[in-house]
Amino acid sequence: MTDSAKKHPIEDLIAVMAALRNPDGGCPWDLEQNFKTIAPYTIEEAYEVADAIERGDMNDLREELGDLILQPIYHAQMATEENLFTIEDVIRDVTAKMIARHPHVFGNKSARTAADVNAIWDEKKSKEKSRESALDGVAQALPALLRAEKLLSRAAKTGFEWPGPEDVLTKFEEELAEMREALKNGTIDEKADELGDLMFLLVNFGRMLGINAETAMRDCNNKFERRFKMMESFFKEKGKELKSVSLEEMEAQWKVQKVKENS
Known part of the structure; x- marks a missing residue:
């Protein structure tokens, strides 16, 4: 087996990110970015992963997970340029943390329930962080x-x-x-x-x-959007724009859509 065959795919992604940030021939847009300008994209990608999961779209989830994985590599590349830390440091740290916080798996602690695990996690976390x-x-x-x-x-x-x-x-x-x-x-x-x-x-x-309030609110947003669009389509089929429909008519149709959805 050749060295290239043994190489992990993430190494290629790390190399791509380094090339994009290379002052000699890199991407002008990527070279202008910093931690603060990339942070909103990191948040956005996490939400897009959650959205794909909620929609049950596994093909989209595969793509969105890739976009999300890019984010720590992007931040680590910028940190490497400033001699702060590397992606290897990040991976080593999180690996050590997961082992330390799971002594019931990697040590001699006992945990029979999820509540036991949470108690161990909190105990370890409080010791790690003052x-x-x-x-x-x-x-x-x-x-x-x-x-x-x-x-x-x-x-x-x-x-x-x-x-x-x-x-x-x-x-x-x-x-x-x-x-x-x-x-x-x-x-x-x-x-x-x-x-x-x-x-x-x-x-x-x-x-x-x-x-979870955040999940409940997202579900409610999706429900409102779905019912509103159904109501909108109903009146469009009748040649009516919503602006020309009375509130009483809209409320009546909203109730119809609600009954259809719940039946």
Whole structure:
């Protein structure tokens, strides 16, 4: 077997990225990029992977995973140029981390349930990272709903937790009353504050039920989009633009589409 036959495909991708960033003959666009300009693409690619999974499109998932894999290689190439670290360093570090955080697989710890695994993970993570607060380390750049869930989960592990979901709903009703009051004479900032409180409580309610708020919101967005397009198509077939259709007609057709979807 030749050396080229033994080479892992990822080595070719690393070489391609190095060539794109080569000042001598590289790509002008890639040469202009830095960590901050590439970060939005990293986030976007992660969302596109999640989207392909939710749609069940495995061909698209294969492509999107490739795009996502490119991102750490891109960042590592820029880091290599600044003598910070290499892609090999990144891979070695994450490999060591996974082994250290799974002593029930690679060591003599015992873990019979997923809850046991989570407890071991948290214990190892807290030892690795020195934090003054239980909430330290929850990334500011996370989507707001996801960050809220992580903050609430961290707080719950300290015992700062409602007894049950019903208690969260009771608090939600209190906050809803405050929102109604703010609607009467509150400022836009006061209304925004009350809206944030309501959303935060709903995230907590979902978390206590084992429902991820970010996923639930994406599913709701998809459902709204699907039903709206069905309603839109219904009126188009009748030669009507939505702008010329009354709200009552649209609501009636919306209910029809909802019944069709649920039947």
